[in-house]
Amino acid sequence: MAIPTLDTFQVIGDPSRRKMLMLLSQDSLTINSLADNFDMSRPAVSKHVKILEVAGFISIQDMGRERYCTLKKDGFEELQAWLNYFDQFWASKLKNLGDLLNSKLPN
Numbered sequence: 001m002a003i004p005t006l007d008t009f010q011v012i013g014d015p016s017r018r019k020m021l022m023l024l025s026q027d028s029l030t031i032n033s034l035a036d037n038f039d040m041s042r043p044a045v046s047k048h049v050k051i052l053e054v055a056g057f058i059s060i061q062d063m064g065r066e067r068y069c070t071l072k073k074d075g076f077e078e079l080q081a082w083l084n085y086f087d088q089f090w091a092s093k094l095k096n097l098g099d100l101l102n103s104k105l106p107n
Helices: 008-012 015-024 031-035 042-054 074-104
Strands: 058-063 066-071
Touching (some): 015 031, 015 066, 031 066, 042 058
16 A cells, blocks of 8 residues: 655644544554544554654554554654744734834833
């Protein structure tokens, strides 16, 4: 099964993958444990898990007969960098507005 290459926003754009990330923020889970939280086939869950892994949001570690999924920061760093750009953009706009309003105050 070919796993599509998706950008960060396509990866987190899927509600099931976002829910998987939320579940994994609480604890590492096996793929089967993750699947228990969804009304979809195990192969469908595995495909979502693989997409999250390829995008750097999770890592998968084999421990015995189980495969454990754990959050990984790589995918989140790309997302955070994009958000930081707009945080700086708005901070600059608000500073300019504050400067303008302060210049209009009577001395």
